[in-house]
Amino acid sequence: MRGTLGTDRDPSKGKVLLLTTTMGIGGGAEEQVMQLALELDRRGWRTRLVSMIPAERMPGEISERGIPVGHLGMTAGVPDPRALPRLVQVVREFRPDILHTHMTHANLLGRVARIFARVPALISTLHGFRMYGVNQRFTKFRELGHRLTDPLAERTTAICEAATRSYLESHSAPADKLMSLPNGLDTSVYRPDSEARRRMRQELGLDGFAWLAVGRFEKPKNYPLMLRAFAELGQRDATLVLCGAGSLEPLLRRQIKELGIEGRVRLLGVREDIPAVMNAADAFVLSSDTEGLPMVILQASATGLPIVATDVGGNREAIQPGETGLLTPPGDQRAFTAAMRQVATLTTAERAAWGAAARRHTISKYDLQVVADRWEALYSELLTQH
Helix, strand or coil, X not given: CEEECCCCCCCCCEEEEEEECCCCCXXXXXXXXXXXXXXXXXXXXXXXXXXXXXXXXXXXXXXXXXXXXXXXXXXXXXXCCCHHHHHHHHHHHHCCCEEEEECHHHXXXXXXXXXXXXXXXXXXXXXXXXXXXXXXXCHHHXXXXXXXXXXXXXXXXXXXXXXXXXHHHCCCCCHHHEEECCCCECCCCCCCCHHHHHHHHHHHCCCCCEEEEECCCCHHHCHHHHHHHHHXXXXXXXXXXXXXXXXXXXXXXXXXXXXXXXXXXXEEECCCCXXXXXXXXXXXXXXXXXXXXXXXXXXXXHHCCCEEEECCCCHHHHCCECCCEEEECCCCHHXXXXXXXXXXXXXXXXXXXXXXXXXXXXXXXHEHHXXXXXXXXXXXXXXXXX
């Protein structure tokens, strides 16, 4: 395996190998895996991170804590059978108590690797609502692959109740081995911070109402709808701040120009200071056509932002309509514009009340400590069976 090996420590609880399809700053699933690795490390588990594709940008805390990070040398979109023996070698050398795989391709690879390398327990986590790729092709084949390899895993988890129902309906996993276990968020990092708000608004030159969107510039996120809704909103003193990168960035830049909103849309690229950027905003928007349980929704809610989002995946579980945000049918630009207008016309006190309710809801259901307790309980349950 390529990457840093880190410093070996005597495990007090056990060893966990976290295998993902991709790794690095900028993706919700990737963010969740990295946060889980850090929390498990803090709790005394010896943890290792492996990505099928080389990681791009990693948070500094991963290396600071000495968590080993490696990859299997694959290229995105290019099948490479050499990844299997590389993973088998990693498993044989590390000898994890738990192999915890994340995202469809890593789930399938980890299961096959188990045929050649002993692992006491294997958990497969699905991060989306369906097994879509970026272009949403081959979903049925991925689901079939997951179904056929199910005997090689002790448990499959989905990140929200809506996704769990979806995977049951597609027969991707049997009901007795499938469970919901949501994303977790460090709510001490994502929190309202008046000083961060003042500093970041000054840095970004924000004077009026600021909408924020964070995510990959790819088709499932449907940024074109968001841009059209923002233009139609006609909120002249408002700014739409976009954080992210992706293959559709040139198209989005052209659309921004065609809509005549160049001066009111800011593209910041991939940021490592998202907690501060979120504090600079007044509301959060997400226009996706499909989602699992978006980390950005949890992050915005914990920061105390009202949210306008499409009613897809687990969004309804994270957002309480009329209390913490508004939900609209996916693809419905008119409804999305109307929801943005409703949030924009809330008084400052009303927005603050929605934001406070959003933070309470997020802490109660998605705080990282709560979710990590559930992961540890599942790990312990499976290990006692072997």
